[in-house]
Amino acid sequence: MAEHEHEHVRVAVVGSGFGGLGAAVRLRREGITDFVVLERAGSVGGTWRDNSYPGCACDVPSHLYSFSFAPNPEWPRSFSGQEHIRAYLEHVTDLFGLRPHIRFDSEVKRMAWDAERLRWDIETSSGNLSADVVVSATGALSEPRLPDVPGLDTFPGKVFHSARWDHDYDLRGKRVAMIGTGASAIQIVPSIQPLVSRLTLFQRTPAWVLPRADRRISAAERALHRTLPFTTKLRRGLLWGIRELEIQAFTKHTGELRLVGQLAKRTMARAVKDPALRAKLTPDYRIGCKRILLSSTYYPALARPNVDVVGALSEVRGSTVVAADGTEAEVDAIVFGTGFHVTDMPIAERVVGADGRTLAEAWAGGMQALRGASAAGFPNWMTVVGPNTGLANSSMIYMIESQLNYLADYLRQLDVLGGRVALDARPSAVRAWNHQVQERMKRTVWNTGGCVSWYLDANGRNTTIWPGRTAEFRRETRRVDLAEYAVLRAASDRPRPTRENTGVTA
Ligand code: NAP
Numbered sequence: 001m002a003e004h005e006h007e008h009v010r011v012a013v014v015g016s017g018f019g020g021l022g023a024a025v026r027l028r029r030e031g032i033t034d035f036v037v038l039e040r041a042g043s044v045g046g047t048w049r050d051n052s053y054p055g056c057a058c059d060v061p062s063h064l065y066s067f068s069f070a071p072n073p074e075w076p077r078s079f080s081g082q083e084h085i086r087a088y089l090e091h092v093t094d095l096f097g098l099r100p101h102i103r104f105d106s107e108v109k110r111m112a113w114d115a116e117r118l119r120w121d122i123e124t125s126s127g128n129l130s131a132d133v134v135v136s137a138t139g140a141l142s143e144p145r146l147p148d149v150p151g152l153d154t155f156p157g158k159v160f161h162s163a164r165w166d167h168d169y170d171l172r173g174k175r176v177a178m179i180g181t182g183a184s185a186i187q188i189v190p191s192i193q194p195l196v197s198r199l200t201l202f203q204r205t206p207a208w209v210l211p212r213a214d215r216r217i218s219a220a221e222r223a224l225h226r227t228l229p230f231t232t233k234l235r236r237g238l239l240w241g242i243r244e245l246e247i248q249a250f251t252k253h254t255g256e257l258r259l260v261g262q263l264a265k266r267t268m269a270r271a272v273k274d275p276a277l278r279a280k281l282t283p284d285y286r287i288g289c290k291r292i293l294l295s296s297t298y299y300p301a302l303a304r305p306n307v308d309v310v311g312a313l314s315e316v317r318g319s320t321v322v323a324a325d326g327t328e329a330e331v332d333a334i335v336f337g338t339g340f341h342v343t344d345m346p347i348a349e350r351v352v353g354a355d356g357r358t359l360a361e362a363w364a365g366g367m368q369a370l371r372g373a374s375a376a377g378f379p380n381w382m383t384v385v386g387p388n389t390g391l392a393n394s395s396m397i398y399m400i401e402s403q404l405n406y407l408a409d410y411l412r413q414l415d416v417l418g419g420r421v422a423l424d425a426r427p428s429a430v431r432a433w434n435h436q437v438q439e440r441m442k443r444t445v446w447n448t449g450g451c452v453s454w455y456l457d458a459n460g461r462n463t464t465i466w467p468g469r470t471a472e473f474r475r476e477t478r479r480v481d482l483a484e485y486a487v488l489r490a491a492s493d494r495p496r497p498t499r500e501n502t503g504v505t506a
Pocket of ligand 1: 141184203
């Protein structure tokens with residue numbers, strides 16, 4: 001393709017979930033309009049588009065689980081459902097005029113760093129382009145994980161994953177195997193239990209579950225938030241502040257979680273009268289080690305007569321599903337609530353860095369990034385919701401907005417440096433950052449609570465969670481420290497083809 005036909009943009013954002021849309025809004029606010037958002041699906045929303053299973057809702061209150069720059073006085077419930085969160089993201093897309101930037105049905109197949117021209121060459125399912133900077137916002141919950149179960153291919157019935165719910169399949173009167181007891185499964189179980197004839201729940205590890213104080217937000221409250229916007233801010237601030245205080249119990253004073261464990265046990269005892277079932281549902285690791293789940297309907301559903309709780313799914317023989325404890329059940333459908341590829345960021349296989357290695361190869365020993373954003377050898381590539389930016393008890397949207405501050409400063413620094421220039425995270429800076437993160441991780445309940453969770457990678461390293469208060473992360477990502485980066489300049493140092501950033505500050 002001749003050079004003049006080649007499309008080049010200042011920034012290519014990958015994904016249009018909370019991370020990608022947030023990045024797009026931030027770019028526009030920085031005065032940058034020369035960017036595209038590449039989205040493999042046909043609409044925005046990311047994980048909130050893909051997860052439409054019955055009962056899907058957020059377990060972080062909506063007034064906190066939303067963008068600070070797009071408050072929504074109309075949230076219908078304290079923990080709003082998926083359809084409201086998805087509608088919110090559609091609304092944000094329109095409100096900030098993002099649609100012209102979004103390329104739907106454009107799946108990134110490969111992106112490779114061109115060290116000579118200092119740009120990313122990007123191949124997508126809808127064509128090729130190049131970009132000065134890539135913002136990868138593919139999220140941690142995008143690629144469903146299915147366990148490798150012997151005989152699954154012999155199953156004659158219906159099979160689907162929680163994030164790929166088949167709404168055309170009628171579960172009424174069916175015998176259903178639900179696999180997993182994570183945040184998705186515990187929302188699905190109470191939603192489908194009244195419909196199905198028999199529900200067999202395959203539990204590998206019981207979860208700690210606390211009641212969910214969900215309620216309708218009254219018309220009066222909504223009117224108050226609409227007319228006095230500072231009340232929405234106040235509500236958000238309170239929700240955030242409480243979680244900032246709570247986090248110490250996970251990271252430093254883990255003994256404080258004992259009381260929370262007692263509350264969880266009491267919640268279970270109230271709903272589950274059968275001692276054998278209670279014993280099965282009682283975790284043998286400390287509360288907080290895995291994500292604490294919130295539900296007021298899960299235990300009551302398990303106590304219903306059409307539900308059996310059995311061990312992990314170990315085998316499928318035709319229409320018979322077999323649990324590790326030997327229990328067998330004949331079923332019409334298998335629903336996998338078995339989570340996502342979190343610690344092995346699937347896009348990493350498609351990102352080829354300066355030395356020709358993929359990011360997946362560079363991260364073979366475990367994901368690590370500088371300030372959760374950039375990786376050594378992958379200049380001008382940053383990720384939102386990157387390594388060690390996840391949270392156990394608060395809103396990821398707050399973390400995303402911190403990462404967007406970092407992105408904005410990164411772009412400003414490139415402008416200040418001027419010409420064709422790129423920043424490459426220094427390996428020493430990446431090491432130092434991760435050393436500090438892992439040192440802090442040592443005392444946390446996630447590492448010491450005696451469980452195996454998706455927070456930990458194949459090597460047992462916690463590469464997912466931020467081991468501190470979210471305010472600390474915000475401080476650490478306010479500015480890009482140029483000492484942590486090598487500045488790369490193109491030999492020709494020619495000016496960029498398009499440069500529309502008018503918001504340059506020194
Ligand atoms: P998940 O937390 O990874 O849970 C997967 C579940 O599948 C675990 O209980 C796991 O057991 C189980 N499992 C795997 N193989 C199994 C087998 N062979 N037999 C029986 N069980 C098996 O996945 P998720 O529930 O989809 O949640 C994914 C993420 O989405 C989490 O971050 C979650 O917090 C988030 N989420 C959030 C909300 C929200 O309200 N904000 C709602 C849904 C999901 P082990 O515990 O033994 O590994």
